[in-house]
Amino acid sequence: MTVDDALLDDAEALAAADRSAVLRTLATAGAQVRESAALATDAGIARLAEEGRPRAVVVASLGGSSVVADVLTALAGRACSVPVVVRRGGPLPAWVGPLDLVIAVSLSGRAAGPLALAAEAARRGARVGGDAADGSPLAEVGSRGGNVQVGVARGPRWDETAAQRTSRGALWSLLVPVLLAADALDLVRTPLPVLAELAARLDDEAEACRPASEAFVNPAKTLALELAGSVPVVLADGDLTAAAAARAASMLARTARVPAVRGALPDDASEVVASFGGPLAAPGGEDVFADPFLDAPAGPRLRLLLLRDAPGTEVDALPGVHGEPVRAVVEAVAETAAEAGVRTSEVVADPGQPVVRLAQLIARTDFAAAYLALASGIDPAASPHVADLRSRLG
Known part of the structure; x- marks a missing residue:
């Protein structure tokens, strides 16, 4: 080739060749961080920590969304006091129950693996954090009593391009609510000021x-x-x-x-x-x-x-x-x-x-x-x- x-x-x-506007989508990373942080805050993401630290955190993500779990485990580190378990699909570990937190991530909110894991976790009484498109099946699970659902940030100039409809192009929209949840649980240090620094660094990289x-x-x-x-x-x-x-x-x-x-x-x-x-x-x-x-x-x-x-x-x-x-x-x-x-x-x-x-x-x-x-x-x-x-x- x-x-x-x-x-x-x-x-x-380049603009003519980039028919799906991938480069423009990548350049919105900083904006995705800011909008997603606002959405997560408005949704009450910190409520996931009201009952204290969970016994374990299960992150359910699949395909292009799986990097969310990779980033969280990397930031939490091997010395994290709460085990962070990554699952791409079912079944949900038998030990998951009311003492645990399950965070399910899916851009469409219809990915079979994360959806099934979130639904089963809710049935067992575990706390569930949903990170998915509003109106989706996963969003419905995350909206139930005691759970928290955060919609997906769209960023500026959202025009339903192919790039923005993929989880690869929406990485920061999917990741930021998870980071704020982990910060509220004191698993990682990613409060809003750090996320502002993150958005600025992404803006600088997009410019370069x-x-x-x-x-x-x-x-x-x-x-x-x-x-x-x-x-x-x-x-x-x-x-x-x-x-x-x-x-x-x-x-x-x-x-x-x-x-x-x-x-x-x-x-x-x-x-x-x-x-x-x-x-x-x-x-x-x-x-x-x-x-x-x-x-x-x-x-x-x-x-x-x-x-x-x-x-x-x-x-x-x-x-x-x-x-x-x-x-x-x-x-x-x-x-x-x-x-x-x-x-x-x-x-x-x-x-x-x-x-x-x-x-x-x-x-x-x-x-x-x-x-x-x-x-x-x-x-x-x-x-x-x-x-x-x-x-x-x-």
């Missing part, structure tokens, strides 16, 4: 990655060109950035149609490094004397994409492989990649609150996946093969 580099520097051509910005100064366009023609290996430097890696791999597959694998350090260092000696690596580096016209075209090569937390964060001091700090493991993996001929791209978060740093990594890779799709002649919002699969499954 060829990549049209020139398209990325032509704002008008705007379509009118030329590729050599636009970090998302640069990343898209670096990933073109490669098989990306998305590697996070810790638990927090692992949520961004999961989102990046999903967006590359669903948006740019590029299969990507992901991992997180320090646990996955050996598996990633082992792949540098495989058929998709370039042992000894690229052949600079290869003739692109006479020689056979080179196949896709691995590209290491490192997602790194801001310098000076606690990940620096955590022990990694062989007891070394995680940052030392990151550097060792990057050096091994260079020696094996595997090129590396990096996205490094700027300082800020954990959710703000995570959001910057997500936004950058979201834009990069969209630009890669458009430069490859692909509609980033619609996949005929996914539609075909859904029709086959009824």
Whole structure:
């Protein structure tokens, strides 16, 4: 598949190619945060904490909405005093009862898995937080006595485009009510002032990655060109950035149609490094004397994409492989990649609150996946093969 580099520097051509307005939808992330925070506050999301901390929190999300659960577990951390359990579908764990909280997330409010889990949780007397479109079956469950239902923020210029009807384009509308619920329960620190900082960071990223910005100064366009023609290996430097890696791999597959694998350090260092000696690596580096016209075209090569937390964060001091700090493991993996001929791209978060740093990594890779799709002649919002699969499954 060829990549049209020139398209990325032509704002008008990009707008014409982006028929589903994916880039515009990504640019509304900050607005989604603000509107969703207002909706959640008006809905009384803090009422989920009136009976105190639950014994456990079950997050029910599926498909493009599953990143909501990834982000919550990353922010809560392994030391969270309340277990956070992720379920994509049924059955609801047998132990869930009146002492627990179930948060069900679905943009349409009709996803079978989250809907069934929420309905069963309500039947057992558990608290239920619904995060779904108003008037949907899931919203009906969340509106019952003792539960809380938050409608989905639409953001500015809502025009029912294909991009805005997908959970990939509505990430922040779905995530913010969950973050406010978790803050009320004292599981994460994401109060309204932090969400304001989050919205501002997303606005800054949208400005830096705007379509009118030329590729050599636009970090998302640069990343898209670096990933073109490669098989990306998305590697996070810790638990927090692992949520961004999961989102990046999903967006590359669903948006740019590029299969990507992901991992997180320090646990996955050996598996990633082992792949540098495989058929998709370039042992000894690229052949600079290869003739692109006479020689056979080179196949896709691995590209290491490192997602790194801001310098000076606690990940620096955590022990990694062989007891070394995680940052030392990151550097060792990057050096091994260079020696094996595997090129590396990096996205490094700027300082800020954990959710703000995570959001910057997500936004950058979201834009990069969209630009890669458009430069490859692909509609980033619609996949005929996914539609075909859904029709086959009824």
